[in-house]
Structures are given as structure tokens and as C-alpha cells.
Amino acid sequence: MGRRKHGEGTLFKRADGRWQASFVASDGKRKYFYGEKSSEALEKMRKAMQEDQKGLLASGKRVLLKDYLPQWLELVAKPQVFQGTYVQYEATVKKHLLPAFGHIMVHKLTVQQVQSFYAKKLEEGLAPGTVIYIHSILHMALDNAVSWGLISHNVTDKAKLPKRKRPDHRVLSLEEAKTLVKFARASRLETLLIMALTTAMRRGELLALQWSDIDFEKKTLQLRRSFRRVGNVGNIVKEPKTKAGQRRIMLTDFAIEALKRHKQLQEEQRERSTNWRDLDLVFPNTLGGYWSPDYMVLVFKKMLTQAQLPQIRFHDLRHSAATLLLAMGVHPKLVQDLLGHSKIATTMDTYSHVLPSMQKEVADKMGLAFTFEEDQEDEKDQKEEDQGDEKDQKEEN
Known part of the structure; x- marks a missing residue:
């Protein structure tokens, strides 16, 4: 368990039983962290990596989205969501966001670039719901960039989203x-x-x-x-x-x-x-x-x-x-x-498509509830009178 993926640092169990995690910081020096459990050492390392990332921008160095988005996935998204959800996030970042925005610096991403990206994805045949899902991941990542102090505001807040089409699902009678x-x-x-x-x-x-x-x-x-x-x-x-x-x-x-x-x-x-x-x-x-x-x-x-x-x-x-x-x-x-x-x-x-028939039933019951007894008697007398007229008409014929 000594080697991990690039950018994740390293983790291994020492001879004394403790766990050691480490990563190479932006200054080129390797930082070490220890814990009785592997999770403890990893948590210390991840916090330090976050602080290092914040300091990277503060020092005026160029931070590209191709560098930031993988770090957001590893340090923020992965510990907070289910494994299956994380896999979907990671796939979306690699398939859609990195090819489109990887070459752009985090603080230079514009609303126009985001809006053009959404339009292009729709032209490529992606469903509005899929584009909205991609937007949600980019929005979360940039919200975190705001909290880290990497950017002053989230440009996706001002982007217009496509209208989600309600799927016409077939149900069984x-x-x-x-x-x-x-x-x-x-x-x-x-x-x-x-x-x-x-x-x-x-x-x-x-x-x-x-x-x-x-x-x-x-x-x-x-x-x-x-x-x-x-x-x-x-x-x-x-x-x-x-x-x-x-x-x-x-x-x-x-x-x-x-x-x-x-x-x-x-x-x-x-x-x-x-x-x-x-x-x-x-x-x-x-x-x-x-x-x-x-x-x-x-x-x-x-x-x-x-x-x-x-x-x-x-x-x-x-x-x-x-x-x-x-x-x-x-x-x-x-x-x-x-x-x-x-x-x-x-x-x-x-299930709004089922409600009209229910609403009619409610209206009928409400109308019946507000029909007073004298009205019901009048209706009964009128009905009997109409039936009598019909009988007389038949006898005349």
C-alpha cells in the first residue's frame, strides 16, 4: 500500500506500527504526516494539501483547471460522497470538463465560456438533464474554489441552464x-x-x-x-x-x-x-x-x-x-x-398527469358538501315533476 496514484501522495505502515503519509508540496519539499490509523494520516495529509493549494494561488502561480479539478475530486468530493457517486463525478470531469476547460486558469474562466460549453454539449446531442448534471459538478467545484480563496465568485451562478424535458414514461395499466x-x-x-x-x-x-x-x-x-x-x-x-x-x-x-x-x-x-x-x-x-x-x-x-x-x-x-x-x-x-x-x-x-381526475373528484365532493338540505329537496321535487311530465307525455302519445 506504499504507492498511490500521481497527485495523491504516498501512504505506508512503518515498522513501529504507525502509518506515514506524505506528498511533495508546491515548494518542492516532501511533507510527512503520521497517525495510529491510515485514515488519520491521510486526513492530516489531505488538509495540508488543501492549504498548499490555497497558498499556490496566493503566491501568484498559474493554477489551471486541469490541476485544480483533480485536486477537488480527491480532497473534497471523494471523502464526502458515496464511491459510486465519486466514480460518476470523476468520469464527468475527465470526459467533459477537462477537455473543455483544462487549459484555462481557474480565475480566468468566464460566464461566456461556460455558456458556450453548455450550448455545444446540447448540439452534440446530450440531453438537457445531462448538461444540467455536468453543470452541477462544475458548480460544486467552483464553489469550493471560492471557499479556498482561489476565485472571488462562481461564474456558473450566472450561466443559463437548458430546460429539463419531462420524460414521457410509459406505465402499465x-x-x-x-x-x-x-x-x-x-x-x-x-x-x-x-x-x-x-x-x-x-x-x-x-x-x-x-x-x-x-x-x-x-x-x-x-x-x-x-x-x-x-x-x-x-x-x-x-x-x-x-x-x-x-x-x-x-x-x-x-x-x-x-x-x-x-x-x-x-x-x-x-x-x-x-x-x-x-x-x-x-x-x-x-x-x-x-x-x-x-x-x-x-x-x-x-x-x-x-x-x-x-x-x-x-x-x-x-x-x-x-x-x-x-x-x-x-x-x-x-x-x-x-x-x-x-x-x-x-x-x-x-405524477401530475394523474391529478386531473383526482381534482374532479375533489370538486364533485366539495360541491356536494355545500349543497344545503333545502336545495336537495328542491332538486328532488323538480326531478319528480319532470318524471311526471314525461309520464303524461307518454300517455298522450
Whole structure:
């Protein structure tokens, strides 16, 4: 563990048991830091590297974005975000920001250059949402440059962002959802699809679900983690970002019965296997390990084709569940809790297409609530009178 990547310094364990970290400062001298734990030595080194970077600009030396952005990634972003998020940040910096701005000094970056960059990315075919994501990373990096004293203000604050296009996701109707579950019967996907459609859980949340998270007596599950696979990093299991994401979900009897059948089949499979990995996963691969998200989606897509259903994304099962619940008249607040949204505004905005029918129902109920008894009697008398006129008309004919 002695050598690290260029710019990260070095780290190794000394003969006396302590950890030593070091890096070459801007003055050309190597600085050393010690700690009982590797994390302690690294933290001391990172703080010193930050101070060295601040002093570099203060001394009047040229600081290019190609030098600053990697340091921001390593010293600021990496310790603060999940590993998978960091990998995405790093890829965005290398693919988009460094080629465009690497040759520019931090304090000479202009709003016009940033605005032209966004326009170019849109012309290249990037979606507005992707450009907004790139902007968010550049904005964070330059905000940090302000706090370090490298620049006086963040030029991205004045840049105009493209309007995010609302994706037109296809959701399943109730009949289509029933068809999918029926077609999946006795397959590996059956219980997974039932859980997706009845709990609105995300793909990563389902693949990280463990049997210990489920209380069969109370018919609930506690969502504690999510799973994803990131490039060369491999499998990443993490806790939900917000408290709302760490939610308890009530399970339907339909889901409970499916889970019981699924557990029994899984136990039989484990007994037959000679190299089963016991990770307590509800939806593992055929050897008990984490099921590849991409392969699971491939199986899901094939099933849609065989069932002659629309080619939706797996994530659209979550949208389908929420849409069906709202259409059934379930209160949006309850749907928000089920989805794990931290703000109800997110739920209302995402599923605004379902709300018009609900608003009509509210208007009808409100109108009925303010209809007074004498008005109802008048309406009743008028209705009886109209029926009498119709009867007389028929007898005359």
C-alpha cells in the first residue's frame, strides 16, 4: 500500500506500527504526516494539501483547471460522497470538463465560456438533464474554489441552464400489470415483479433486500440499503441518501404469499448448490450472490416481449405502482411515503398527469358538501315533476 496514484501522495505502515503519509508540496519539499490509523494520516495529509493549494494561488502561480479539478475530486468530493457517486463525478470531469476547460486558469474562466460549453454539449446531442448534471459538478467545484480563496465568485451562478424535458414514461395499466405477473408465474422474476408493482421499490433496493429486512408476522419490510454495479469499481451497497429513503413498507397479503413461496424455492436451490454464497439476499443470482442489474433487466425485457407488453424500463414498474395508487384515490402523502420521496412536491410534480381526475373528484365532493338540505329537496321535487311530465307525455302519445 506504499504507492498511490500521481497527485495523491504516498501512504505506508512503518515498522513501529504507525502509518506515514506524505506528498511533495508546491515548494518542492516532501511533507510527512503520521497517525495510529491510515485514515488519520491521510486526513492530516489531505488538509495540508488543501492549504498548499490555497497558498499556490496566493503566491501568484498559474493554477489551471486541469490541476485544480483533480485536486477537488480527491480532497473534497471523494471523502464526502458515496464511491459510486465519486466514480460518476470523476468520469464527468475527465470526459467533459477537462477537455473543455483544462487549459484555462481557474480565475480566468468566464460566464461566456461556460455558456458556450453548455450550448455545444446540447448540439452534440446530450440531453438537457445531462448538461444540467455536468453543470452541477462544475458548480460544486467552483464553489469550493471560492471557499479556498482561489476565485472571488462562481461564474456558473450566472450561466443559463437548458430546460429539463419531462420524460414521457410509459406505465402499465392495471390489466397489463396483471398480465405481466400472470406471465411471470413460476419464473425467477415472479416475486421480484410482484414486489416492484406492490411496493414501488427501486431496482437497487430490491436487489439489496435481505430476508432479515422482512417481518412476515407484521407484514412489513424495512428498507435499509440499495445495490448498484459501477464500472471497474464493482458492486456497491449503500444506505439510502435520506431518512425518507430508509422507510418501512407495508406488504400486501398477495406479496407475503409470493415471498413465502419464493423463500421455499430458494432454500431448495441452496440445498442443491455446492458453492452457494449465503448473503441472506431475497433476490440473489443462481449462486446466492448479487444478481447483475443489467442481466436482470435483460430477462425482464425478454419477458415483456414474450408477454406482448410494451417495452418499458424496469424503473417504470415503480411509476406504474404510484400511478395506479393515485388513480385509485390513495392520498398523495401516503404515496410519497411509499416512494421514499423526502418532499411531497416531488411526488406531486412527478405524477401530475394523474391529478386531473383526482381534482374532479375533489370538486364533485366539495360541491356536494355545500349543497344545503333545502336545495336537495328542491332538486328532488323538480326531478319528480319532470318524471311526471314525461309520464303524461307518454300517455298522450
